[in-house]
Amino acid sequence: MTERPFDELSDMKEKVGDASAFLKKMSNPDRLLVCCALVEGERSVRDLEETLGIRQPGLSQQIAELREAGLVTGRKEGKHVFYRLADPRVQAFIETMHRLFCETGAPRRRSPA
Numbered sequence: 001m002t003e004r005p006f007d008e009l010s011d012m013k014e015k016v017g018d019a020s021a022f023l024k025k026m027s028n029p030d031r032l033l034v035c036c037a038l039v040e041g042e043r044s045v046r047d048l049e050e051t052l053g054i055r056q057p058g059l060s061q062q063i064a065e066l067r068e069a070g071l072v073t074g075r076k077e078g079k080h081v082f083y084r085l086a087d088p089r090v091q092a093f094i095e096t097m098h099r100l101f102c103e104t105g106a107p108r109r110r111s112p113a
Contacts, residue, residue, distance in 0.1 A: 025069045026093060030054050030062045035085065038072060039094045042084040 026032055033052050037043055043051070049059050063083060066072040073086035085091055 031066055035090050035094050038085045039091055042082045044080050044082050
């Protein structure tokens with residue numbers, strides 16, 4: 001690895017906390033599923049519940065975590081609440097994860113022998 005000037009190393013150390021917090025939010029399978037669904041655009045809570053098979057109380061809890069982290073935002077229309085991604089890094093992250101784990105030819109995790 002090449003040496004970095006002190007200021008770059010300091011900047012990297014500062015940003016690693018942000019990256020770690022982001023990855024912690026995305027590490028929950030239900031939150032990850034919600035973000036995957038929202039990559040395609042705005043969705044209602046009811047639509048997310050039906051599509052993802054996550055019951056409403058659990059779904060609301062996970063959406064609240066994402067909202068508090070600034071990763072999604074919602075709007076109310078009558079009795080319905082619609083959510084969309086609020087942070088462009090989420091879209092980039094989901095697209096990268098899709099390429100790595102979902103596309104044809106992506107390596108599969110091996111079962112322990």
